Amino acid sequence: MKTFELVAPCHFGLEAVTKKEVIDLGYDITTVTDGRVGFIGDADAICRANIFMRTPERILLKVGSFKAETWEELFQATKKLPWEEYIPVDGSFWVTKASSVKSKLFSTRDIQSIMKKAMVARLGEHFGISQFEEHGAKYPVRVFAYKDEFTVCLDTSGESLHKRGYRLKQGLAPITETLAAALLMQSGWNRDHALVDPMCGSGTFVIEAAMMAANIAPGMDRAFISETWTNFIDKKLWYNAFDEANEMVDNQLLETGMTAEGKKIDIQGYDINPDVIPVARENAERAGVDKIIHLQVRDLADFSHSGKAGYIITNPPYGERIEDKRNLPMLYTELKEAYQSLDSWAMHVITAWEDSEKYLGKADKNRKIYNGMMKTYFYSYTGRMTNQNKPHDFGKKA
Structure with a gap:
């Protein structure tokens, strides 16, 4: 089965805890940086990480990374990424969040707009169309820029993983x-x-x-946006992961x-x-x-x-x-x-x-x-x- 580089954003200062969770699930760590743990996993890992991990804010699928100092470099580098491997012709896609720290390109709104245009250009050439109806599954993109180095990911979770589904009411100063x-x-x-x-x-x-x-399992009673990504995540993998969670209770x-x-x-x-x-x-x-x-x-x-x-x-x-x-x-x-x-x-x-x-x-x-x-x-x-x-x-x- 094809493998991906996955990223688990977590709280700054608690990366070791998230790293231990990944290892306990049976996946290999690639990187540990401030507030982020990277690991290798297949489509099954996307399902299991979302359902079983207690400490990350979400599970991201890394599409690629590059350096960009100008808007044209950002457009061309984004266009070179293999978007067609993840997003089908009817997929709905957008850059839901961009962050920029110590980078020449600091306008997050412009980053979002230009990257969306580059995605449209790449997918348009691949599918041979100029307009996308975007009425199918949703594929939100998250972008992190640090010192002109961009990391581009698909968000497999959707709503943050802290939303287990049980806390509909809360106190004045809740902890997540x-x-x-x-x-x-x-x-x-x-x-x-x-x-x-x-x-x-x-x-x-x-x-x-x-x-x-x-x-x-913290995610066993909620839904995830990537459950609809049937173009590369078989529904059976989700069923199997939820069954595994139920059997463990x-x-x-x-x-x-x-x-x-x-x-x-x-x-x-x-x-x-x-x-x-x-x-x-x-x-x-x-x-x-x-x-x-x-x-x-x-x-x-x-x-x-x-x-x-x-x-x-x-x-x-x-x-x-x-x-x-x-x-x-x-x-x-x-x-x-x-x-x-x-x-x-x-x-x-x-x-x-x-x-x-x-x-x-x-x-x-x-x-x-x-x-x-x-x-x-x-x-x-x-x-x-x-x-x-x-x-x-x-x-x-x-």
């Missing part, structure tokens, strides 16, 4: 599903340990954790809350806001994991847990509104006290508040993570864990 999954993997948590988010909001961390625990765990070994899953989410817990419950129900998550209205100051070992992972407020900043020192102090009241636990906190360590204490690890354009910090506290309960490799499967 892909970032939550990546941070859970980075933390080292697996279902053998308790997990608590004491400021859970709409429940993204605990829902993603429960889906991981039950082996629910741990239905016993979802029904009983117990693993096959008889261990009870302990995943809990609390929030002081009584309005968000019903939202979290609705989201958990849509995700199919409501029976294995305990959600409760509870003040952080009342936090407690009797478990010997576990993980706190949370996305606390960080002063999005000026009036909230006055409350942050007390809030982060309460979080520190909650953690110190536990036995052999780890705590992982993502926040944009730069004074966090003044009140949480110095972290064992501090990783910069870019959440969109916002710089955040992922603080890891593992010093209270015993040697037996040190974090597992972040890629270890439940």
Whole structure:
């Protein structure tokens, strides 16, 4: 079967987690750059990567790359790409997004327009027509320009992969599903340990954790734009990948809350806001994991847990509104006290508040993570864990 170079855009600072996901799926890595992991895969890989990967924003198919410093060079280089190998005569195609960093060609609107014209010229010559009705399957193109080097890709996902389909409602400052999954993997948590988010909001961390625990593929209940690309992706490949995802689900765990070994899953989410817990419950129900998550209205100051070992992972407020900043020192102090009241636990906190360590204490690890354009910090506290309960490799499967 023909192979392609695929690209998995991910959050800056968490490329290693996405790389591990690709390797676990059985594909060979080609490149790892800031916010992007490249790998080789066939049409089946397009289906499986979209359905099974938890951390990328989307899966892209690389059509080609080139250097262009003038508009004419951009037109001619785009025209040389083998568009007819991917887009049929009735296909609908456009440059849905272009980005340009440190490049002479910086007008993204002009990049989009000129590349579309070049695609029309190439496909027109190949199919022997001058106009395209574009009433068939959709083939969106994404372009990245960095220092005059252009990378041109087809977007196989359509809607971003963080849109799992379960979060129809959300809190004031939600964390995306892909970032939550990546941070859970980075933390080292697996279902053998308790997990608590004491400021859970709409429940993204605990829902993603429960889906991981039950082996629910994040894309198994949604559609992808490339499902209609039957000119080079056989529909059977999608059916097979969805069947594979369904067979992997741990239905016993979802029904009983117990693993096959008889261990009870302990995943809990609390929030002081009584309005968000019903939202979290609705989201958990849509995700199919409501029976294995305990959600409760509870003040952080009342936090407690009797478990010997576990993980706190949370996305606390960080002063999005000026009036909230006055409350942050007390809030982060309460979080520190909650953690110190536990036995052999780890705590992982993502926040944009730069004074966090003044009140949480110095972290064992501090990783910069870019959440969109916002710089955040992922603080890891593992010093209270015993040697037996040190974090597992972040890629270890439940």
